[in-house]
Amino acid sequence: MFFGTYTPKLDDKGRLFLPAKFREDLAEGLVVTRGQERCLTVWSMEDFGRLTDRLREAPVTNKGTRDYVRMLFAAASQEVPDKQGRIGIPAVLREYASLSKDVMVIGAMNRIEIWDPTSWQEYSEEQEQKFSDLSDEVFPGI
Template structure:
């Protein structure tokens, strides 16, 4: 499972280097293959190891092609889905359309989210962190049944 936030840079060709600590696991579990797509709730990209993407595909297959919201979800996730593979140096090439969607320039943050990664523009990530800290400060975690076990 993936966790932690890593600073990564995009090179002139739009590639990022996967942090070394994940490479071997990703090569073993998914042969270094990924599907990259958009996050429908945030301006970041989602990077799924191929075996995890197959689970998403199975869920999407169950959605309706006639119900407007379900069709829109499928259209966004599948329409932007791009399969790629880590090269010998552990790099992934990000398509221009996806880099544009997430506002990715040079500096980015790769954030482990258990079964996938999020890829954020570095400044957008910092802004999200600041907003998240403020939201947690303003929220009484004990009042939320699901979050009450997370008091540290």
């Protein structure tokens, strides 16, 4: 499970140092691709496989399915962290998420998200009240 917020930096070659707490779970490989709200999503190979299996079951006759699959897989990059815990972030993905040197890495349960710090700050501030309001919806009766 991934949780927490970290502020690593991209190096000059577009490589990201994964937070040390995440490295063991991703040591065998991962997939980084587009996420929603202009962030990047990092999946373990196992979880990306589960996602892929679910998408295989979705009807390709549905335009929404086709659109989603195209956007998810077209920019996806399979990576294996090097001995220092770095992964490459392809230019197309860095551009999509407006990433430069400074980034925010957040744990989001079964995935990691990589954000431009300004975008994360704006998103986070926008979601504060919704987070409070959603607790009754997500966990009714608690």
